[in-house]
Amino acid sequence: xxxxxxxxxxxxxxxxxxxxxxxxxxxxxxxxxxxxxxxxxxxxxxxxxxxxxxxxxxxxxxxxxxxxxxxxxxxxxxxxxxxxxxxxxxxxxxxxxxxxxxxxxxxxxxxxxxxxxxxxxxxxxxxxxxxxxxxxxxxxxxxxxxxxxxxxxxxxxxxxxxxxxxxxxxxxxxxxxxxxxxxxxxxxxxxxxxxxxxxxxxxxxxxxxxxxxxxxxxxxxxxxxxxxxxxxxxxxxxxxxxxxxxxxxxxxxxxxxxxxxxxxxxxxxxxxxxxxxxxxxxxxxxxx
Amino acid sequence: xxxxxxxxxxxxxxxxxxxxxxxxxxxxxxxxxxxxxxxxxxxxxxxxxxxxxxxxxxxxxxxxxxxxxxxxxxxxxxxxxxxxxxxxxxxxxxxxxxxxxxxxxxxxxxxxxxxxxxxxxxxxxxxxxxxxxxxxxxxxxxxxxxxxxxxxxxxxxxxxxxxxxxxxxxxxxxxxxxxxxxxxxxxxxxxxxxxxxxxxxxxxxxxxxxxxxxxxxxxxxxxxxxxxxxxxxxxxxxxxxxxxxxxxxxxxxxxxxxxxxxxxxxxxxxxxxxxxxxxxxxxxxxxx
Numbered sequence: 163x164x165x166x167x168x169x170x171x172x173x174x175x176x177x178x179x180x181x182x183x184x185x186x187x188x189x190x191x192x193x194x195x196x197x198x199x200x201x202x203x204x205x206x207x208x209x210x211x212x213x214x215x216x217x218x219x220x221x222x223x224x225x226x227x228x229x230x231x232x233x234x235x236x237x238x239x240x241x242x243x244x245x246x247x248x249x250x251x252x253x254x255x256x257x258x259x260x261x262x263x264x265x266x267x268x269x270x271x272x273x274x275x276x277x278x279x280x281x282x283x284x285x286x287x288x289x290x291x292x293x294x295x296x297x298x299x300x301x302x303x304x305x306x307x308x309x310x311x312x313x314x315x316x317x318x319x320x321x322x323x324x325x326x327x328x329x330x331x332x333x334x335x336x337x338x339x340x341x342x343x344x345x346x347x348x349x350x351x352x353x354x355x356x357x358x359x360x361x362x363x364x365x366x367x368x369x370x371x372x373x374x375x376x377x378x379x380x381x382x383x384x385x386x387x388x389x390x391x392x393x394x395x396x397x398x399x400x401x402x403x404x405x406x407x408x409x410x411x412x413x414x415x416x417x418x419x420x421x422x423x424x425x426x427x428x429x430x431x432x433x434x435x436x437x438x439x440x441x442x443x444x445x446x447x448x449x450x
Numbered sequence: 451x452x453x454x455x456x457x458x459x460x461x462x463x464x465x466x467x468x469x470x471x472x473x474x475x476x477x478x479x480x481x482x483x484x485x486x487x488x489x490x491x492x493x494x495x496x497x498x499x500x501x502x503x504x505x506x507x508x509x510x511x512x513x514x515x516x517x518x519x520x521x522x523x524x525x526x527x528x529x530x531x532x533x534x535x536x537x538x539x540x541x542x543x544x545x546x547x548x549x550x551x552x553x554x555x556x557x558x559x560x561x562x563x564x565x566x567x568x569x570x571x572x573x574x575x576x577x578x579x580x581x582x583x584x585x586x587x588x589x590x591x592x593x594x595x596x597x598x599x600x601x602x603x604x605x606x607x608x609x610x611x612x613x614x615x616x617x618x619x620x621x622x623x624x625x626x627x628x629x630x631x632x633x634x635x636x637x638x639x640x641x642x643x644x645x646x647x648x649x650x651x652x653x654x655x656x657x658x659x660x661x662x663x664x665x666x667x668x669x670x671x672x673x674x675x676x677x678x679x680x681x682x683x684x685x686x687x688x689x690x691x692x693x694x695x696x697x698x699x700x701x702x703x704x705x706x707x708x709x710x711x712x713x714x715x716x717x718x719x720x721x722x723x724x725x726x727x728x729x730x731x732x733x734x735x736x737x738x
Binding site for chain 2: 227
């Protein structure tokens with residue numbers, strides 16, 4: 163009799179524990195997700211533009227998705243994910259979308275090397291993308307057979323202006339600038355003295371799947387789009403980050419500058435990551 | 451005594467049921483996911499390139515992600531998702547990545563209108579993308595100040611050739627073609643007689659964030675890249691689909707053709723969707 167009573171007591175206790183336990187495990191999963199800090203994402207297109215930063219992370223786990231490689235770790239106990247996106251606008255747009263869908267980031271920094279458009283900028287200088295712009299999105303003029311190709315007559319095409327045909331729509335004939343996030347810009351400006359190899363300035367980053375080595379064309383972009391530098395990624399990530407309302411900033415060092423004779427220096431990629439690491443620490447300090 | 455024994459029995463039964471029940475609910479969720487058919491995704495950039503097909507779906511639910519709109523429904527009881535991707539390479543690359551991440555599709559068809567590059571193709575003809583190519587990915591020649599811009603000297607740049615600098619890498623100076631999926635091409639060829647407003651041919655779809663209206667430049671692409679038509683999306687989706695090994699095909703009708711005087715006809719967008727609907731039904735019949 164006593165044994166059976168004890169058994170009954172034990173069973174009731176077990177039953178209640180199980181019910182409460184199940185409920186709690188569901189709740190605690192949900193609240194763990196809610197309480198988890200949103201990571202900061204650092205994008206680099208090429209291995210030399212991502213691996214130095216990745217090596218600075220603590221407790222790194224690697225994850226891949228398609229051609230993208232994520233290094234998931236921590237900077238000063240704050241979650242930071244470095245991702246190697248591959249080159250070009252398409253890889254970067256897709257990488258940004260995947261990162262947002264998978265990790266719900268607090269902010270994205272797209273960083274790496276670039277080619278100078280501004281004659282006052284030199285190799286190892288760094289441009290903070292107060293604006294980024296797709297300089298590959300263009301409409302040519304109307305010219306018939308044997309009337310030639312006139313690239314200085316081309317006009318900008320804004321792919322986000324409307325949902326109608328960009329070729330037919332006059333509203334699409336404007337330059338679309340994507341603004342860099344103010345909080346990220348503030349953090350970047352706060353630590354610019356840590357970059358000793360060159361200066362750090364705010365500017366306009368132009369992006370396209372194009373490698374411009376014609377000085378006249380570079381000057382045309384500098385005059386007509388206000389570009390400080392060119393690279394092949396920034397505006398693609400900016401466009402997608404904007405669609406999802408995720409804070410975004412491009413940070414690009416000059417690895418060469420065709421307009422003032424600055425020779426290609428791949429080591430600038432590492433110096434840029436050193437600087438971006440300082441920016442991230444500064445940004446984290448404002449998030450805590 | 452008897453009551454307590456009964457209570458004990460009831461409690462044990464409850465405890466076992468609860469344990470087994472929990473286990474089963476986890477199992478059944480997992481197996482539902484496994485047994486679910488992988489959807490076919492139909493991409494259209496502009497509303498007129500997606501809404502006709504979306505209206506043909508049964509049991510539609512709408513879902514949004516960023517600027518992307520998904521119409522999730524069925525064609526003949528098979529899951530088909532129509533997505534409005536927005537225009538251009540960046541939106542399409544991101545849309546393709548998101549669709550793959552969210553829905554694990556069996557196949558993706560990117561479809562809509564295009565501008566003719568081949569003088570033998572006319573408005574309402576349809577090109578099946580046996581190949582797609584990014585015709586916005588280019589390297590200019592090296593020219594100093596006041597040496598001009600020479601767009602017919604530009605060479606292709608393959609962003610997927612290596613992980614090094616595309617500007618420095620000679621291996622990147624090739625045209626990267628993305629092959630259309632054979633199963634999708636077979637389905638498309640099997641129903642080409644259903645398209646009565648024009649012919650259906652296999653060809654090369656060129657894509658860039660550029661609207662070319664210079665006949666000499668169009669001819670340059672036709673001769674050097676083998677393009678049949680141009681649009682602003684196909685190669686972006688192809689590149690991302692390839693990275694995830696998802697079958698992909700571009701299907702594009704000519705809404706105009708600058709090289710033979712074909713005037714812009716937006717109604718071609720609807721005719722293309724009618725044809726793609728036949729392709730999807732044919733493809734589903736081979737999947738069952």
